[in-house]
Amino acid sequence: MGRKLLLDKVQIENIRFYDVYRREGGYRSVEKVLKTMSPLDVVEEVKTSGLRGRGGAGFPTGLKWSFLAKPEGIPRYLIVNADESEPGTFKDRYLMELLPHLLIEGMIVSAYALGSNCSYIYIRGEYSWIVDILEQAIAEAKNNGWLGKNILGSGFDCEIYVQRGAGAYICGEETALLESLEGKRGNPRIKPPFPAVKGLWDCPTVVNNVETIAAVVPIINEGAEEYAKIGIGKSTGTKLISACGNIINQGVFEIDMTISVEEFIFSDEYCGGIANNRKLKACIPGGSSVPILPANLLLKTTKGNQRMMTYESLAEGGFQSGSMMGSGGFIVLDDNQCVVKHTYTLARFYRHESCGQCSPCREGTGWMEKILHKIENGKGKQSDIDLLWDIQRKIDGNTICPFGEAAAWPVAAAIRHFRDEFEWHIDNPELCLQKNYGIANYAKPIEILV
């Protein structure tokens, strides 16, 4: 059994409520930092832990915190990103639903480290019942003296508010989130200036993912050095993985980053293998935006190494033969699934969610959706595959925010690794409309395009 730091108590009945959470040792990290540590100590501790942002980009959290500008007399803000809209990702929801106090505890410690007296949880609008859970937990924390003015007599004031979005994936991008929190459309801002300097209402701001902030609690309780001992290399600590698609046990798992992808998929402790006695065909290991990998490349890298569930190992091979940890949204496709159709649904998602500010993204996502729809429905031409390739390349790197890449990469990787499945659709316009696509189980050397 791997180490669990976030979900170790999740099975305890009523852990969602303050009394139980406190009885089980909750809020100890707040006592520890307010009584024995300076804000800078906390930042240093988080740096030492090696914690990397769990929202997708994997940027070192302590380093990010140390960039926060601290001009005299201007408030600073901590924002928790609970927008969670990347297809395949549902871990933050799990954490907030079952352990709301863990997030609040992490927020108090983080807000203290950053000198933020007012923090917001920006949550996707559809999670409306979780808003109630969080607001109840905040009220409980406040009634018990963990929020409000002069917490534990330390002189530190802290308030937390929950703000609902209203359905827009792009509001997960941190500057779009800030615009949305200001009551506007979620159009990403041009960077620089970065939020650390000019964020919410032009004040210095840190935006962190739910899981990142929750991880601060065990880092403080266990000590950064202990935390850093878990995992391999720069992948320290534990990571929540939300696993879905054609596996036996769909759900949220906490892994310590020492297990292989193979173990994660096939062991009963985690995914439990492929459902319905089918075979593993492909997997998108880190949320819809990261490259899809065929089974052979997923389990082993081209160097023949066992692929591990770490940031580095998942990325090994770069775009040619690797993928990414991303948000930990682990989507598994069995050998009955059609990569073209799956890619089409993702392309439709990105077209729907583009904010429309940049023409390569706005127009390109629309074209990709149309062409994929054509191919999927037996109306494609061979030249469409190259056209798709061309469009995704023209989006990648030519946009205001990383959404452009997020939309381009899934299409690029699908063509790179499953080009013959696209060709097959085009050559077999009638067969491809049937449920069983006849193309399965890729275990061949990859062909490298560009």
Added chain:
Amino acid sequence: MKFSEEKIKEVEKIISHFPEGKHKSALIPVLHLAQQEFGGWLSVDTMDYVATLLRIEPIEVYEVATFYSMYNLTPVGSYLFEVCHTGPCMLNGSDDIIKYIFEKLGIKPGETTGDKLFTLKTVECLGACGYAPMMQLGKNYREHLTKEKIDAIVEECRNKIIASN
């Protein structure tokens, strides 16, 4: 068109989450409230009322209302079935669910039944991919959908309407 006194208090509470002068931040939550109070969608009148309430220009409200997918800009039925059809839900059979709703209620995505009870809408990933196929119904999610569950949900909605009449 006006919020009840109780709802006005809720609006004031939302505004109090933000610093002095930053009341525009209340717009998104207040639009949710307005949609819920005034028939499940946002008419121009509703949006104008929200603008007056928050002391901002109507255009600032229209901009936001048209950007976010949770705001309905046209009337919807009493029960809105928002079925996710993105990748992971598709892998677990969301197409069959959408088809079954069509067979059962005769509505395609975007349509409302003649008795104005049900509207079907397809939506993109709602963060429930491990509990697929799924849909949002009001404030809650209905997960691991099957044909039998759809039958039960439709029944439940019809019963609620009968009970409220």
